[in-house]
């Protein structure tokens with residue numbers, strides 16, 4: 001069997017996967033698509049340097065028609081399902097960057113398309129594969145802390161200084177149009193991946209939109225939080241956004257019936273584990289730096305985690321059962337994403353609780369098949385809502401022009 005032919009859609013974040021695919025023993029990078037010509041030029045240069053041929057496309061339709069078996073989706077975060085559906089129907093395997101879908105209607109369609117296609121769909125929620133979060137999964141599955149009662153996931157990343165470089169001064173960029181609870185996957189995902197539990201209900205809360213982000217063109221609240229109830233009645237606090245904290249905080253805690261585990265708030269890569277013994281409130285506490293399960297991960301982006309998503313995706317396509325078990329399938333991907341959509345529905349409706357459907361069940365799908373509630377106009381139709389519940393005035397065009405200029409001049413926000 002030859003190498004799997006893979007294309008990458010979106011070459012900004014996608015550049016990470018492009019580098020991983022070059023020289024991969026099982027896969028071959030055959031094509032890259034991006035409408036922004038300078039990143040395609042970078043790819044052409046890279047291909048020259050390493051002596052390979054990559055087809056380069058500015059238009060998705062041309063990319064779609066090229067000869068490839070699998071696609072890495074690293075395009076806009078709210079447009080993954082939209083493009084993945086057509087690719088799956090054409091027989092391609094998909095690895096999707098975060099997030100999975102823009103609304104519940106897309107979630108239903110995505111699940112049904114994956115089922116019909118029989119192709120691999122793998123969600124690249126890389127934060128599940130840190131040395132710490134992956135260790136939490138192994139210890140939890142082994143029963144070290146008993147049954148989960150409470151968990152916390154935190155992804156605090158103040159992007160104000162890089163806002164020009166990640167939104168390019170575009171009013172319609174998804175980072176400007178998204179809402180506070182949209183990007184919930186890095187905080188909630190690792191909790192679900194570690195425990196295997198499913199979310200069943202959510203309440204959303206958020207801060208205000210603040211001047212330091214508004215003057216950069218961001219209309220939504222700075223930080224959002226999902227209070228999630230899991231199928232066993234465990235509670236989860238999932239918080240993410242641009243609070244003022246340097247360095248940013250990526251932090252997870254699991255409390256079980258026999259102990260707890262938590263990442264170190266300031267000493268990244270370290271894990272604390274408390275295991276209760278025979279008697280209540282007595283046990284052992286250890287702090288250590290877990291090893292990566294695959295040594296090649298050391299040095300990869302995002303604390304080594306970027307290695308695993310692409311590695312397991314490729315091995316899963318090749319039929320490796322261990323890789324399949326370590327990939328995030330479409331159902332769990334949706335479990336990691338739709339609590340954010342429903343949390344925003346909760347916020348818009350006065351923080352009321354919202355049930356989270358289990359889209360594995362066919363009979364739960366019809367109620368959401370036409371639910372296009374979201375803040376992205378082209379996906380929402382008549383269910384569009386603003387990403388600012390206070391409905392402040394539109395941000396002036398001059399703001400976006402100023403941010404675009406900063407981007408062109410490579411100045412911080």
Ligand SMILES: NC(=O)c1ccc[n+]([C@@H]2O[C@H](COP(=O)([O-])OP(=O)(O)OC[C@H]3O[C@@H](n4cnc5c(N)ncnc54)[C@H](O)[C@@H]3O)[C@@H](O)[C@H]2O)c1
Nearest residue numbers: 010011012013033034035036060074075076077097098099
């Ligand atoms: N997992 C992580 O740690 C991580 C980190 C950064 C970004 N991301 C994800 O990666 C994705 C991309 O984010 P980004 O930071 O690269 O910024 P981005 O969303 O601004 O970049 C997307 C890229 O795709 C291209 N693109 C989008 N639609 C296209 C189309 N229809 N035709 C041709 N090209 C198109 C754009 O030109 C751009 O270069 C997002 O889903 C984001 O959530 C994940």
